[in-house]
Amino acid sequence: MGNVWSRSESQEQPQQPRIKAEVVTTTTTTIVKEESTVQVGTKRPVDDQVEAKGEFIEDVPSKRPKRKEGWAKKAKKGNNKKEPKGDRKEKTIQTRPEHLGPREPRIPKKKVALLVGFNGTGYQGMQLNPNCNSIESVLFDAMVKANAISKDNSDDAKKSAWMRAARTDKGVHAAGNLLSLKMQIPEDYDIVERINSFLPPQIRVWGYVPCIRSFHAKNLCDSRVYEYLLPTCAFMAPEKKILTDTPTSDDDLVISNNDPTNPIVKYATRSTPELTQQRHDYRATQQQLDTFAAAMKIFEGTHNFHNYTNGKSFKEKSAHRYIMSIDVSQPMYIDGSEWVSIKLHGQSFILHQIRKMISMGMLVTRSNTPISLIPKTFEENKINIPKAPALGLLLERPIFKVYNDKMRSKANQVERDIVDFDVYKDQINAFKEEWIYKKIFEAENQEHVFDGYLTSLDAHLGNDYEYLNPEGVIPDSCLITTKYNRPIKQESEDEEEHDDE
Numbered sequence: 421m422g423n424v425w426s427r428s429e430s431q432e433q434p435q436q437p438r439i440k441a442e443v444v445t446t447t448t449t450t451i452v453k454e455e456s457t458v459q460v461g462t463k464r465p466v467d468d469q470v471e472a473k474g475e476f477i478e479d480v481p482s483k484r485p486k487r488k489e490g491w492a493k494k495a496k497k498g499n500n501k502k503e504p505k506g507d508r509k510e511k512t513i514q515t516r517p518e519h520l521g522p523r524e525p526r527i528p529k530k531k532v533a534l535l536v537g538f539n540g541t542g543y544q545g546m547q548l549n550p551n552c553n554s555i556e557s558v559l560f561d562a563m564v565k566a567n568a569i570s571k572d573n574s575d576d577a578k579k580s581a582w583m584r585a586a587r588t589d590k591g592v593h594a595a596g597n598l599l600s601l602k603m604q605i606p607e608d609y610d611i612v613e614r615i616n617s618f619l620p621p622q623i624r625v626w627g628y629v630p631c632i633r634s635f636h637a638k639n640l641c642d643s644r645v646y647e648y649l650l651p652t653c654a655f656m657a658p659e660k661k662i663l664t665d666t667p668t669s670d671d672d673l674v675i676s677n678n679d680p681t682n683p684i685v686k687y688a689t690r691s692t693p694e695l696t697q698q699r700h701d702y703r704a705t706q707q708q709l710d711t712f713a714a715a716m717k718i719f720e721g722t723h724n725f726h727n728y729t730n731g732k733s734f735k736e737k738s739a740h741r742y743i744m745s746i747d748v749s750q751p752m753y754i755d756g757s758e759w760v761s762i763k764l765h766g767q768s769f770i771l772h773q774i775r776k777m778i779s780m781g782m783l784v785t786r787s788n789t790p791i792s793l794i795p796k797t798f799e800e801n802k803i804n805i806p807k808a809p810a811l812g813l814l815l816e817r818p819i820f821k822v823y824n825d826k827m828r829s830k831a832n833q834v835e836r837d838i839v840d841f842d843v844y845k846d847q848i849n850a851f852k853e854e855w856i857y858k859k860i861f862e863a864e865n866q867e868h869v870f871d872g873y874l875t876s877l878d879a880h881l882g883n884d885y886e887y888l889n890p891e892g893v894i895p896d897s898c899l900i901t902t903k904y905n906r907p908i909k910q911e912s913e914d915e916e917e918h919d920d921e
Contacts, residue, residue, distance in 0.1 A: 562618035596817035600637035661879035790892035
């Protein structure tokens with residue numbers, strides 16, 4: 421017989437039912453869970469130990485891929501349970517500052533352009549500053565009282581996105597200025613009338629214009645128009661003053677040379693009643709008016725105005741300013757005194773720039789200095805240019821031409837208002853006459869502001885103003901040195917001059 425192959429008992433294994441093993445995977449261990457259900461399919465051993473026991477799992481990919489190891493999730497604060505809404509409200513009320521009082525009903529806010537005007541006498545400028553009596557501080561308080569600004573935002577103007585189109589210095593006026601902010605507009609009363617009821621009569625709100633949410637008073641302002649009122653007695657020839665070592669009266673002017681290394685202090689008497697009356701009755705010649713107008717025209721265009729401000733060097737880009745137009749009016753007569761109005765339209769102005777420009781135009785006119793001196797003041801040499809009084813300066817209005825053009829172009833899509841001071845033209849003109857022009861003339865008649873300014877110029881100590889000469893040359897003797905500059909030699913009229921850039 422042929423060989424018959426047979427298995428020994430040791431080789432034979434009883435047929436076991438195949439058991440499905442479900443593997444539960446965790447980050448640290450693998451647990452095999454048995455099921456009694458028999459499945460048919462391709463199997464693979466879990467590991468050597470399981471294979472020895474005859475346990476298999478299906479070779480099927482898991483529906484959810486194993487999570488890759490990475491940064492552990494941050495545990496939530498607390499017990500990972502959200503607080504009930506009621507509890508959150510109670511918590512908010514408990515943490516609300518006591519000085520704000522109970523929460524008032526919410527009134528919808530709108531982004532607006534607020535049009536205002538003011539007489540700046542007695543105020544420390546326009547801008548809102550801590551512990552300063554400024555125009556904006558008085559206006560902000562009035563708006564809180566009128567509920568134009570909520571009590572929640574009453575402790576910080578920044579919460580209302582408060583911004584001005586143009587700052588004004590101490591004592592400077594504005595027939596028109598503009599603030600952008602988020603303002604509450606109640607429906608049950610006139611908010612403009614309500615705000616004005618809490619303001620002194622020398623500060624007025626003309627109205628408001630609803631605007632786009634991104635409106636920014638400073639950044640969207642294209643240019644500004646200023647006006648300066650100057651008495652023509654400023655064109656009178658200088659009069660030499662007698663200086664004394666001690667004051668002769670409490671009204672004397674203190675004159676110093678502003679030299680910390682060798683300080684000198686003298687005293688000068690104010691104008692006599694006869695000279696004061698002479699200045700009041702003075703009438704400028706046509707030649708003086710023409711010279712002054714021509715001098716002011718030289719400032720038009722883009723120039724380096726480092727000599728017309730404080731704290732800027734010749735090399736600073738911010739010293740460059742663009743002036744679009746300067747116009748000098750024909751003389752006007754107020755209470756027997758002769759004045760001229762100077763309108764200055766510029767992209768923007770730096771600190772004291774306008775007052776120093778007016779002063780330079782007036783200085784060359786009264787001293788018979790050639791107006792060719794003015795272009796030299798745009799060069800690197802640093803000289804001392806006095807400031808004309810703040811009394812005569814006022815902001816006429818800021819201009820928003822680009823913004824208004826954009827709003828007009830979208831008028832067929834969405835109804836948008838433009839920023840237009842002419843809507844309130846009659847109110848503004850009446851305010852200018854009553855609270856700006858009239859107050860300027862009254863202050864000059866009572867306090868003799870310009871008379872004191874001219875007296876201080878005529879009694880000046882030192883060589884600072886030696887650039888006022890018939891040749892129109894800036895001598896080395898009047899150059900000043902600060903940390904912002906170094907003096908360079910001035911070229912004479914006979915030498916080749918460099919073109920202004």
